[in-house]
Amino acid sequence: MPKKTIVVDYRACEPEKCEDGICQAALVCEKKILTQEALYEMPDTKAAMCLSCAVCVQACPNNAVHLM
Numbered sequence: 914m915p916k917k918t919i920v921v922d923y924r925a926c927e928p929e930k931c932e933d934g935i936c937q938a939a940l941v942c943e944k945k946i947l948t949q950e951a952l953y954e955m956p957d958t959k960a961a962m963c964l965s966c967a968v969c970v971q972a973c974p975n976n977a978v979h980l981m
């Protein structure tokens with residue numbers, strides 16, 4: 914079975930609802946797979962490097978980050 918990797922559901926992502934516009938999922942990813950260019954922007958992903966640890970999934974208050 915292929916390894917699960919991180920996917921951001923951009924329909925559910927609402928950075929304006931995250932504390933000070935900081936992507937909580939990007940904040941907790943130690944590998945910097947999820948990155949946020951600027952406050953109040955949606956995060957980018959480098960999914961191929963994802964460890965599938967799911968820490969970011971738990972951190973997103975909008976349930977916008979998934980392992981698939």
Ligand code: SF4
Pocket residue numbers: 921925926927928931935936937938939954955956972973974975976977978
């Ligand atoms: S924590 Fe979730 S809702 Fe907030 S910016 Fe990141 S992906 Fe979007």
Ligand code: SF4
Pocket residue numbers: 919941942943944945946947962963964965966967968969970
């Ligand atoms: S699953 Fe882990 S390694 Fe992958 S993006 Fe989320 S926090 Fe980073």
